[in-house]
Amino acid sequence: MSEQIEVDVAILGAGPVGGTLACLLARAGIATAVIDRAALPPMEHPDFDGRAYAIAAGSRRVLEEAGLWAELPYVPGAITDIRVSDGRLGRAASRLFLHFDRREAGDDIEAEAFGWMLEARALRMAVNAALDASPDLHVFAPAEAKVVRHADHAIVTLQSGQVIRARLVVAAEGRNSPLREQAGIRTTRIAYGQTGIVGAIAHELPHNGCALEHFLPAGPFAQLPMAGTAGAPNLSAFVWTERDATAQRLMALDEASFARELQRRLGTHLGQVRVMGRRWSYSLSALHAERYTAERLALVGDAAHGVHPIAGQGLNLGFRDAGALGRLILAAHAAGEDVGGAALLRAYQAQRRPDSLAMLAATDALDRLFSTDNRAVRLVRDLGIAAVHRMPRLKRAFMRAAMGV
Ligand SMILES: Cc1cc2nc3c(=O)[nH]c(=O)nc-3n(C[C@H](O)[C@H](O)[C@H](O)COP(=O)(O)OP(=O)(O)OC[C@H]3O[C@@H](n4cnc5c(N)ncnc54)[C@H](O)[C@@H]3O)c2cc1C
Numbered sequence: 074m075s076e077q078i079e080v081d082v083a084i085l086g087a088g089p090v091g092g093t094l095a096c097l098l099a100r101a102g103i104a105t106a107v108i109d110r111a112a113l114p115p116m117e118h119p120d121f122d123g124r125a126y127a128i129a130a131g132s133r134r135v136l137e138e139a140g141l142w143a144e145l146p147y148v149p150g151a152i153t154d155i156r157v158s159d160g161r162l163g164r165a166a167s168r169l170f171l172h173f174d175r176r177e178a179g180d181d182i183e184a185e186a187f188g189w190m191l192e193a194r195a196l197r198m199a200v201n202a203a204l205d206a207s208p209d210l211h212v213f214a215p216a217e218a219k220v221v222r223h224a225d226h227a228i229v230t231l232q233s234g235q236v237i238r239a240r241l242v243v244a245a246e247g248r249n250s251p252l253r254e255q256a257g258i259r260t261t262r263i264a265y266g267q268t269g270i271v272g273a274i275a276h277e278l279p280h281n282g283c284a285l286e287h288f289l290p291a292g293p294f295a296q297l298p299m300a301g302t303a304g305a306p307n308l309s310a311f312v313w314t315e316r317d318a319t320a321q322r323l324m325a326l327d328e329a330s331f332a333r334e335l336q337r338r339l340g341t342h343l344g345q346v347r348v349m350g351r352r353w354s355y356s357l358s359a360l361h362a363e364r365y366t367a368e369r370l371a372l373v374g375d376a377a378h379g380v381h382p383i384a385g386q387g388l389n390l391g392f393r394d395a396g397a398l399g400r401l402i403l404a405a406h407a408a409g410e411d412v413g414g415a416a417l418l419r420a421y422q423a424q425r426r427p428d429s430l431a432m433l434a435a436t437d438a439l440d441r442l443f444s445t446d447n448r449a450v451r452l453v454r455d456l457g458i459a460a461v462h463r464m465p466r467l468k469r470a471f472m473r474a475a476m477g478v
Contacts, residue, residue: 090374091245123350241413277344
């Protein structure tokens, strides 16, 4: 029988959000345990699998604080321009509505880009290596845990018999968080009837750091610039939203036909395209927890919220959770206060819930506004976009919000 260990914080889930929070805390000397259902191989060098995240400037800061940015094995690609266009299938490169240039966002912001395209495997490798190397971290994976929360502590019991006593438990288990359910925290869910198809493409011509968001009636199609590799110097990620039935048909196509359909949406400005790695599909829905906290418990990342990928903000919200909770824990620890007490949990919820709710509402509204063929809605929307274009201050505000600064 293993002996009981005492930590300040026990994190369930070592995905991008839980893993980052664990590294951030351990780096500052906070006794932390992290438990994941799945194995976390530290030396894994998986093949390129086509998945990537759009990381905003605010998220990069959190990854830097956690010591992870410098450890990424592949350089993230910078997004320096964003083109937003609106059109119909077959007229892919139709009217250009908005062009955001990083230089217009203002000189007072340190970040040199709107964001970065980070390969999912690169982040996984950096997180797993850091978890393995950190002496202040207790890592248990693969492991199943049972959690009992009390007024002044929580007890986490692993199947192996290991017992962990913690001041605070963090649920970072993703959308179907068992801890959230166990705490009786209800969620609001919105089903979109849409599927997101994601992957990567190699193309003939350079992207020059430019991302494209092309609004089509069935949903948005985005091309996001990635850093090239030796085999594919011109590389981009794509996030392609379609109605469920169309997506099913597209996923079943052979590679050449799939690439042809993709090219119809993308247009020809990048030359011929070739799909790299796998294509992935996700049924899209939004989710929001009615509370982010319970006694001795905080929810972070997808356990607390899931948003439409229309603005590529899902993981960014999670990183903001990790940053906010991490900083509150560090401050409480430095002041000799309880890191799982009611005051800290109240402050965390107040900092994070309104921000995520606003993003959920904004991405939901964007989807309703753009995924339509209704002529009246299209007209009002197009007038609105044209107005933004003429108002540099409003445009700058949009850019800064997207950068998370
Ligand atoms: C189509 C699509 C495109 C997207 N594109 C972007 C993008 O461009 N940019 C962006 O910011 N976001 C994007 N997202 C969102 C992003 O993928 C998620 O927000 C992110 O993965 C959430 O991270 P997480 O760590 O909270 O949860 P997860 O990634 O779900 O990780 C949860 C972890 O917890 C573990 N776990 C689960 N249950 C337990 C348990 N009971 N005990 C212990 N461990 C457990 C799992 O093994 C896993 O390691 C996209 C999502 C979709 C669907």
